Amino acid sequence: MNAHRPMPDAMLQALRDRFGDRCSTAQAVRDQHGRDESAYDAAPPDAVVFCESNEDVIDAVKLADRFEVPVIPFGVGSSLEGHLLAVQGGISLDLSRMNRVLRVNAEDLTVTVQAGVTRTQLNREIRDTGLFFPIDPGADASLGGMAATRASGTNAVRYGTMRENVLGLGVVTASGEWIRTGTRARKSAAGYDLTRLFVGSEGTLGVMTEVTLKLYPLPEAVSAAICHFPDIDAAVRTTIMTIQMGVPIARVELVDANTVGLVNRHSGLQLAERPMLLMEFHGSPASVAEQAQTVQDIAAEHGGEAFEWASTPEERTRLWTARHHAYFAAIQSRPGCRAMSTDACVPISRLAELIAESVADVDASGLPYFLVGHVGDGNFHFGYLIDPDQPAERELAEALNHRLVERTLRMEGTCSGEHGVGLHKMGFLLDEAGAGTVGLMRAIKRALDPKDILNPGKIFVV
C-alpha cells in the first residue's frame, strides 16, 4: 500500500526551473524532512521545496497533481505520529519561510498568519496588543502544523483546542486551487464547516497556507498553584469537582509520583513523591484569588496537602518546575533512550481508573516511563522510555500502548487527544471509529484528492 511512487525526471526539472535553489535534493535536507518526533526511522522525500508564498504552494501542488507525486506539508517537524514521513516518496513542502503575521485585528480578537508562523513568534509579535494566543502543545510548533493535527495542550481546559480557535483558513486544494474557508466572523451557519474538516486532516485534504485565529485578552492576573495528593484518584476527583463547580481553571496538570521522583533526581528538588496537580488561574485579581481558594478547599476535602500558590512570574515558574522538567528529567534518567508517547483521552469520570490500570500494566512490565496529564480534559501521556536499539523494548511499548488504547475505547474515549493519527494510530482509528465511519472519511478523501497526492498513506488506507 505504501509503494514508493517514482518522481519523474521531468517533474524534478520543472521544480528546479520554477524554484531554483529553493528546491533541494541534498540528502541531509531530505533526511531532515522525512522524520518527525516519533520513533519511526526517517522516510525521506525525493525533494524538498521551500515555499515563500501562496503562489509557490499552488505551483508545487499543480506539478504534483500533473505528475501524480505525493506532497507533504512541513512546518517545524514537531509532530509525533509519523505524519511527515514520505512513505510513498514525493516532495516535502517546507512552509517555514511563510512566517509573516499578516493581519492583527485587536478589536475583533483575531489574527491571520501564514502557516509557518510559530506560536511563540505569534505571541511575541502581538505582545503590544494586550492579547495572546493560548494554545500551547509544548513544542514551538507552526500554527499550520497545529491546525493540521488539531493540537491543544495544557490550557485547552479553558481555551479549547485548535478545533475551537481556528476561524478560517487559506488552503491549496489537490488541484492547486487556493480557496478560503470561514470568515473573520466569530460564528457562522453558512454551509459545511470546511474549516473544521481541514483542521485535523493532517495534510491529507489540502495544504493550509493561511490561518485565521481567535485571540484572547492577556489575563489581568495569573496565579499558579500546586498540591500533593494521596493518590491519583484524589487528584482526579479534585479536578472533577473543580470543573463541576464552574471554576474557570486555565490549566490543571497531573504529574504522577514516579515522575515527581525523576524530577527530584534531575533537578535536585525535594518534592513529596506523590501525585501532584499543577494549576493556573486567569482573571481579575479578585477572581483569581477566589478560584484558588475554592480549589484549595476542594483539594483539602480530597486529602490534598501542601497547597501552595504564587502570583509572580518567578514564583509561578518555580511552582511549575515539576511539570516543565518532566520530559527532560525522564529522558536524562535513561541516557540514549527515546520517549514513546501515548495520547489517550477519556471522559473524566473514567480517567483515574484508566490511569490506575495502565500504571499497573507498565509497572509490571518493568519499562521506565513518565506520566503527565491534561487532567481537566481527560487526556494524559505516558512517555515509555525505550532503548531505540532494542526492538524488544519498542515492541513492549507498543503492546502497552495497545492495551491502553483498548481500555480507552472501552471507556468511551479516543486514541488521540491531541497528537493525531499519522502512521502510528491508523489501526486504532479503525478500532475507535469503526469501518463505516472511517469509510466516510475515505469517501471524503477520494472526493477532494482523487489522485491521492496529499500526504498519502496517513490516517487511513485509501
Place this chain on the structure above:
Amino acid sequence: MNAHRPMPDAMLQALRDRFGDRCSTAQAVRDQHGRDESAYDAAPPDAVVFCESNEDVIDAVKLADRFEVPVIPFGVGSSLEGHLLAVQGGISLDLSRMNRVLRVNAEDLTVTVQAGVTRTQLNREIRDTGLFFPIDPGADASLGGMAATRASGTNAVRYGTMRENVLGLGVVTASGEWIRTGTRARKSAAGYDLTRLFVGSEGTLGVMTEVTLKLYPLPEAVSAAICHFPDIDAAVRTTIMTIQMGVPIARVELVDANTVGLVNRHSGLQLAERPMLLMEFHGSPASVAEQAQTVQDIAAEHGGEAFEWASTPEERTRLWTARHHAYFAAIQSRPGCRAMSTDACVPISRLAELIAESVADVDASGLPYFLVGHVGDGNFHFGYLIDPDQPAERELAEALNHRLVERTLRMEGTCSGEHGVGLHKMGFLLDEAGAGTVGLMRAIKRALDPKDILNPGKIFVV
C-alpha cells in the same frame, strides 16, 4: 433543478407495510411538514413517516435510497430559511417521537439524547444534576435540528454555538447505515472531524438520530443588567471593551431605539427610546458583582445611562422585558404581518458601521422593522415586517437583505450567523464562500450522498 421526483407506488406501499399508521399521506400532515418559520409557501412532502427508533430511520432511508426518493428530517419545524420544504417531493422523517434523554453523565458534563428532544425538555430533565445546556436559539427547537443548522442564540458569546457543544453524533447515512462520530471525550485528534461536518449540514449529508452534548454547571449566581446608550456605536464600543477586558459576560444583547419604542407601546412601558444593551453575568456571587461593576464603568465611559442590575429571577425577567417582548411587540404592531429575518454576522469592529448603514437603508424604504442583536458575536437580526399579501413588500425586504449581505461580505462577515442557508441563502453562500469553496462542499455532498436523496436542493445546487 428542483423538479418533483415522483414517489413510486411501490415505495409508498413499502412504507405502509413497514410503518403502518406511522406513515401518513394526509394533506394536513403533509402541509404541516412542508413548511417552516420562513416566509416561503409550503412545499409538502409526499408522505410523512413518524420515526420512533434508529431502526425506523434506517429502514426509511434504505427505502428512499432504493427508490431514489428525497428524505427530509423534521424536528419541530422552527427553522427559518426554508430548510424543511420538500422542493423535490419525497418523505419527511418526523423525529419528534425520538424524544428520550438516553444518558446523563454528570461527572463528565455530557448528555446523549435522541434527536427529537427539545432544549427545554432537556433542561427540565437534567435539572437535578446541577447542570444545564446553555444554547438558546429562542424557539424550543429539537436538539437534532439545532445541530443540523449549527444554531446558537443569546449566550453563544460565553458558551459557544452547536459547533462547540456537540461532542458526537449517531447518524444514518445516505445508504441507510447507522454510524457514530466522535466519542464522549472532550477533545480528540483522531481523524477527520465528521461531527463538525454534520453539524450545520442541514440534513444534506445524513440524518442525525442521536446527539451527545456538553453540559455546564448551573451558575452559582446570575445577574442581569440593562443600560441605555446615546447611539448604537456607544453600545457596540462598550461591548468590545467588555470582551477585550476579559469579562466572561454570558449574554449581551442589543435592542435598537425603534424596537424599544415598539415594546413600550406593546407592553405599556416607559423605557427610554434609545439603544439598549441587555446583559447577563454568570459565576460566583463575587465574580458576578465584579463583572457587573466593570461593565458599568465601561458603559459610563461611553455615555451609558440608567445602568440597572438585578439578581433575583423576577427582577432579571423584568429587566429583560424589552428583549423578550421584542418579537411579539413588533409582530403585533402591524396586524397580519410576517417578520422576514436577516442573520448577518461580522467582526465586531465593523458591527456599528454595518448596522448604521443598514438602518439608514431600511428607514429610507419606509418598511417597519425590529432590530435585535447578539452583539458580543457581531450577529444581529432585522425583522422586516412585511404584509405577506403584498409581493412588492416581500421584494423590498429581499432587496434590503441583499444589500445588507453585500455590506456584510465587504466587512469580512458571513451571510448567516446562526439560521443556516436552506433555500433562502444559496446565492449568498456562493457570494460569500466563492465557487471554489462551494465546489468542495458539493464534492463532499456527492461523495456521501451520490443519489442526492438527503434534503436535496438545499445549501447549494448539486
